[in-house]
Structure formats: C-alpha cells, structure tokens
Amino acid sequence: MPHLLLVESWVGAMGTLLPRAVTELGAEFTFLTRSPGHYPQSAFDGSPHPLRLGRAVVTAETNDAAVALDAARRIHAETPIDGVLTSCDYYLPTAARIADVLGLPGPAPDAIEAACNKARTRAALDRFGIPGPRHATAPADDSSRLREAAEIVGFPLVVKPTDLCAGMFVRRADDWATLETAAGDLCRFVVNARGQRRDPVVLLEEFLDGPEFSVESWIRQGTIHTVGVTDKSLGGASGFVETGHMFPADLTDEDRAQLVTAAEAAIGAVGLDHGVVHTELRLCAAGPRIIEINPRPAGNQITELIRHVTGVDLPAVAVELALGRQPAPSPVPDSRQGKSRPLSAAVSMLVPTEAGVLTNLHGAGEIENHPAVVASMFKAAGHRTTVGADNNSYLGSVMTVSSERAGARPLAESLLSSISVIYGTEPAP
Ligand SMILES: Nc1ncnc2c1ncn2[C@@H]1O[C@H](COP(=O)(O)OP(=O)(O)O)[C@@H](O)[C@H]1O
Ligand SMILES: [Mg+2]
Known part of the structure; x- marks a missing residue:
C-alpha cells in the first residue's frame, strides 16, 4: 500500500479532504505533527477525524526543518515513504525539502520558498517582466523606511505580511495613518498560529482595482x-x-x-x-x-x-x-x-x-x-x-x-x- 507522509495540516476543509483523498486512493499516511492536540479528535458527525485515521501520528518539532527531516528519515526507515504532502501553507517548504532529500516526487524546494513568501514572489514575477502592482518592502517597525516604501508605491495601497494567509493582517490604506496602524498591528503579531516566528517585513503594494x-x-x-x-x-x-x-x-x-x-x-x-x-x-x-x-x-x-x-x-x-x-x-x-x-x-x-x-x-x-x-x-x-x-x-x-x-x-x-x-x-x- 503506498505510504504518504502528511506534514501538519489545516484544520478547516482541507484537513478533512486531503486525508480522505489518501484513503480513497487506497493509500495510507503517517501524520507528522508538533502538536497532535492542535487537531480535532472527531469530525462534525462525531466519527473519528480523518487526520486520526492514518497508520500513525508521530510527534516531532516540525517548525525546525532539520528535526522534521530526521523524523521523516526515521519513519522512512521503518515503513518506506512514497510521497510527502501538507495542506498547511506554513509547512509547504518543509514538506518540499523532505521530499527532495528523500528523493521522492515533489516540487523544487526553491520554487516553493518563492511562492510562499509574497515579497519573493513579486521579485520573481518582476524578473520575468510579468506586469504587477508597484511594490516595496520595509521593516514593519521602521516608520522612515515605511514612508519611503509608501512613496514608491503611492496611495491607495495594500499593506500585507509576506508570510501569512487567510487574509490575515491584509489591509487597504488610503493614507499614512492607516498604513501606520496596519504596520503596527502586524508588528505585534510576532509568532503565527503554529508557533513560528514571523518575518518582520511588511510588503506594500499598489491597490489593484478589479474583480x-x-x-x-x-x-x-x-x-x-x-x-x-x-x-x-x-x-x-x-x-x-x-x-x-x-x-x-x-x-x-x-x-x-x-x-x-x-x-x-x-x-x-x-x-x-x-x-x-x-x-x-x-x-x-x-x-x-x-x-x-x-x-x-x-x-x-x-x-x-x-x-x-x-x-x-x-x-x-x-x-x-x-x-x-x-x-x-x-x-x-x-x-x-x-x-x-x-x-x-x-x-x-x-x-x-x-x-x-x-x-x-x-x-x-x-x-x-x-x-x-x-x-x-x-x-x-x-x-x-x-x-x-x-x-x-x-x-x-x-x-x-x-x-x-x-x-x-x-x-x-x-x-x-x-x-x-x-x-x-x-x-x-
Ligand atoms: N495589491 C492588491 N490590490 C488589491 N487587493 C489586494 C492586493 N493584495 C491583496 N489584496 C486583497 O487581499 C486579499 C488577501 O491578500 P493575499 O495576498 O491573497 O494574502 P493571503 O495569503 O492572506 O490570502 C486578496 O485576496 C485580495 O482581495
Ligand atoms: Mg490569498
């Protein structure tokens, strides 16, 4: 039976859909997580949650890529892993790296890093001459650098973190005061919901108008x-x-x-x-x-x-x-x-x-x-x-x-x- 390593997961829809797909395809999975308690025990209908239906739940500090890789190697030695996946954005780079090191199918780790960091994505698109919004980065706690970045981009602009998701802390700013408040809010959010230290950089982008x-x-x-x-x-x-x-x-x-x-x-x-x-x-x-x-x-x-x-x-x-x-x-x-x-x-x-x-x-x-x-x-x-x-x-x-x-x-x-x-x-x- 093919064996997949699931490295963490979202707890929303994809937390159910991905393990369900593994089982429906006749494969099995080991769930690698730093915190089993972060995940529900049961589904909406009271049955065991699909994340709990793998061959094992293995606990290791997945926020440390080297520790996660060691854990993956140990699992691989015991029951060979055929593929690595995660649905949770915060672990996409780690999952890609594990697959790469174990010689399993997977995306280029560098490409995943670029896609998962909004400033790096903008830089890659610029390098290829793909038209995009004016943009600039600045340390979230440095008002003079923020002002310089805002001058490059111009108002109205969008203030966003480079490393979060679900629209967290993404704000439209039509003036300096709103920008400063948004950057301040971001500054105070030092650690994400999975205990990872955040990139203290803020990305400013021209407001793109359209559906x-x-x-x-x-x-x-x-x-x-x-x-x-x-x-x-x-x-x-x-x-x-x-x-x-x-x-x-x-x-x-x-x-x-x-x-x-x-x-x-x-x-x-x-x-x-x-x-x-x-x-x-x-x-x-x-x-x-x-x-x-x-x-x-x-x-x-x-x-x-x-x-x-x-x-x-x-x-x-x-x-x-x-x-x-x-x-x-x-x-x-x-x-x-x-x-x-x-x-x-x-x-x-x-x-x-x-x-x-x-x-x-x-x-x-x-x-x-x-x-x-x-x-x-x-x-x-x-x-x-x-x-x-x-x-x-x-x-x-x-x-x-x-x-x-x-x-x-x-x-x-x-x-x-x-x-x-x-x-x-x-x-x-
Ligand atoms: N430059 C922009 N111009 C207009 N709206 C934006 C811009 N950047 C982000 N947004 C809006 O904010 C939402 C969340 O931003 P996004 O970059 O997708 O971050 P997240 O990873 O949190 O989803 C987008 O779906 C879009 O509606
Ligand atoms: Mg988005």
Missing part, C-alpha cells in the same frame, strides 16, 4: 494543466475577507483565457514544476494581475465546487502527484447518483459583524433541506465571534449547485441572507 478570481492548476513534470477559473466575492471588515466563490467563474472566454495565461506565466516565473497550485488574480483594466501563488489545492471548499461541476478532485490529484503518479483522467463518480452534473457550484460564507458570543442562527436549520444545497455547516451557539477581518472568522457556510451556468451563486447568497445571526454579550468571567 478577483483564482486559477486552479496542477503540474506534472513541468507541464501545467489548468482545471478552471473560480471567482471570489469579497467583504468583511477589511473588504478582503472571502465571502464566497463560484466555479466556473462567470467570465467571457477571452477573459478566462487571459487569466489562465497570466497564472501559468506566473507559475513558470516562480519555477513551480510539480503539484497542485491555486493562483489568485485580479482582472484590472490593464489586464490580469497576480495577487499571489499558493502551491497547494485551493481552500475554502473551492476544490469541492470543482468536484461537483467537473468530477475532478484536486486533493486526490495532489495525492497522486505526491506519489509520482499521473492523476486519473476519469472523473470520480458523482455522489448524487442519477443526477447529471451541475453547471455551476458556489459557496457563501457567513462572516460575523459583531464581537461577542453566538447565541442563535435563526433559519440555518432549514437551509440544509433546500434541494440546491449540497453542504452546509454552522458554528454552534456559544461560539465566540470577532468582527470578521479575515477568513478565519466564519460562522458557517452554504454550498449550492445549479443546472444553470452562474446560477449557483445567487442561490447560495440568498439562502445565506435568510439567516439572522443573534449575538450575545461575553459571559461573565
């Missing part, structure tokens, strides 16, 4: 295969929180082709040669502009939208590539037997607007029985809410399918808008 999309691709032996283009709705307190996605994006063939060409050029510029890639872009008046390149399957249930519409299961593709196999060309069977494939699928996320405690979600229960709904999940009463400023704050989501192109998004949005969120105050300490 946002992502291009979903996989690469084998340097050849890029693009599955399609997803669109993205944005909102929340920062204006950059992902509030929904639809696949396929509602685009003209010409715009779609432009976005795919731009994404594939960017993938080539950073040197990615293997694996599943989720490239985010904005379609500006002057053409597509790269936001960032994520060398892993798309999160936020986008891969499920694609699976419903096309039958292609990108987490399974990621597993097959990690095992050195050619991904199966035949789509996995549609679970909703007897029905033809929908022409669109969408997910809408419920973003909290108040900080406090979730008391009730009126109307959430009725949604799951709607015929267009293929999945829905909501936080239970008692959940602590924050004013949604990044993609970690969701109170729930609903996923719909439609037999009409572009039909799924309005359905998901209208179902979600029928829910009333009741907030309570903090319980007394």
Whole structure:
C-alpha cells in the first residue's frame, strides 16, 4: 500500500479532504505533527477525524526543518515513504525539502520558498517582466523606511505580511495613518498560529482595482494543466475577507483565457514544476494581475465546487502527484447518483459583524433541506465571534449547485441572507 507522509495540516476543509483523498486512493499516511492536540479528535458527525485515521501520528518539532527531516528519515526507515504532502501553507517548504532529500516526487524546494513568501514572489514575477502592482518592502517597525516604501508605491495601497494567509493582517490604506496602524498591528503579531516566528517585513503594494478570481492548476513534470477559473466575492471588515466563490467563474472566454495565461506565466516565473497550485488574480483594466501563488489545492471548499461541476478532485490529484503518479483522467463518480452534473457550484460564507458570543442562527436549520444545497455547516451557539477581518472568522457556510451556468451563486447568497445571526454579550468571567 503506498505510504504518504502528511506534514501538519489545516484544520478547516482541507484537513478533512486531503486525508480522505489518501484513503480513497487506497493509500495510507503517517501524520507528522508538533502538536497532535492542535487537531480535532472527531469530525462534525462525531466519527473519528480523518487526520486520526492514518497508520500513525508521530510527534516531532516540525517548525525546525532539520528535526522534521530526521523524523521523516526515521519513519522512512521503518515503513518506506512514497510521497510527502501538507495542506498547511506554513509547512509547504518543509514538506518540499523532505521530499527532495528523500528523493521522492515533489516540487523544487526553491520554487516553493518563492511562492510562499509574497515579497519573493513579486521579485520573481518582476524578473520575468510579468506586469504587477508597484511594490516595496520595509521593516514593519521602521516608520522612515515605511514612508519611503509608501512613496514608491503611492496611495491607495495594500499593506500585507509576506508570510501569512487567510487574509490575515491584509489591509487597504488610503493614507499614512492607516498604513501606520496596519504596520503596527502586524508588528505585534510576532509568532503565527503554529508557533513560528514571523518575518518582520511588511510588503506594500499598489491597490489593484478589479474583480478577483483564482486559477486552479496542477503540474506534472513541468507541464501545467489548468482545471478552471473560480471567482471570489469579497467583504468583511477589511473588504478582503472571502465571502464566497463560484466555479466556473462567470467570465467571457477571452477573459478566462487571459487569466489562465497570466497564472501559468506566473507559475513558470516562480519555477513551480510539480503539484497542485491555486493562483489568485485580479482582472484590472490593464489586464490580469497576480495577487499571489499558493502551491497547494485551493481552500475554502473551492476544490469541492470543482468536484461537483467537473468530477475532478484536486486533493486526490495532489495525492497522486505526491506519489509520482499521473492523476486519473476519469472523473470520480458523482455522489448524487442519477443526477447529471451541475453547471455551476458556489459557496457563501457567513462572516460575523459583531464581537461577542453566538447565541442563535435563526433559519440555518432549514437551509440544509433546500434541494440546491449540497453542504452546509454552522458554528454552534456559544461560539465566540470577532468582527470578521479575515477568513478565519466564519460562522458557517452554504454550498449550492445549479443546472444553470452562474446560477449557483445567487442561490447560495440568498439562502445565506435568510439567516439572522443573534449575538450575545461575553459571559461573565
Ligand atoms: N495589491 C492588491 N490590490 C488589491 N487587493 C489586494 C492586493 N493584495 C491583496 N489584496 C486583497 O487581499 C486579499 C488577501 O491578500 P493575499 O495576498 O491573497 O494574502 P493571503 O495569503 O492572506 O490570502 C486578496 O485576496 C485580495 O482581495
Ligand atoms: Mg490569498
């Protein structure tokens, strides 16, 4: 049985989808983590969480690449490893390095490093003459360097960390005061959620005006295969929180082709040669502009939208590539037997607007029985809410399918808008 090493994981959708894909493909995995307690014991329905269903959970300090590599070597000596994967952005470089050192299929570690650091990505795109926003970096705690960087970029600009994800600390600044506040917030966030020390650099980028999309691709032996283009709705307190996605994006063939060409050029510029890639872009008046390149399957249930519409299961593709196999060309069977494939699928996320405690979600229960709904999940009463400023704050989501192109998004949005969120105050300490 093929044996995969999973190095850490997200705890959201991909934390379930990736181990599920390993098992469905008849492989098994060892889960390498610094902190087993970080991960849930059980799934939503009370069954054991898919991350707990591997052959073993091995604990080692994965934040230290050398220690993680030693642990991988020990596991490999006992039960040979055939491939290495992670869904968690913070461990993509370590997973790539382990695969490289063990001589297993995997992406060029340098390319992963470049894709995982937003400043390095910009530098690589510049080197290849790929048009992008004006940009500059500065130490987050150095006001004079920040002012110099802001002068190069000009307002309005976007302030962002080079090494976080889920929209964390990404802010639009129209003036110096907002920039200074955003940089100050970033400065105080010294260690990420996995205990890794953060890069103290802030990246400033010209604000790119235009609708946002992502291009979903996989690469084998340097050849890029693009599955399609997803669109993205944005909102929340920062204006950059992902509030929904639809696949396929509602685009003209010409715009779609432009976005795919731009994404594939960017993938080539950073040197990615293997694996599943989720490239985010904005379609500006002057053409597509790269936001960032994520060398892993798309999160936020986008891969499920694609699976419903096309039958292609990108987490399974990621597993097959990690095992050195050619991904199966035949789509996995549609679970909703007897029905033809929908022409669109969408997910809408419920973003909290108040900080406090979730008391009730009126109307959430009725949604799951709607015929267009293929999945829905909501936080239970008692959940602590924050004013949604990044993609970690969701109170729930609903996923719909439609037999009409572009039909799924309005359905998901209208179902979600029928829910009333009741907030309570903090319980007394
Ligand atoms: N230069 C930019 N212009 C306009 N919006 C941007 C820019 N950079 C980032 N954003 C917005 O912020 C969101 C999060 O930024 P991103 O670079 O993707 O970081 P993360 O890794 O946190 O997802 C993007 O999806 C986009 O909506
Ligand atoms: Mg992003």
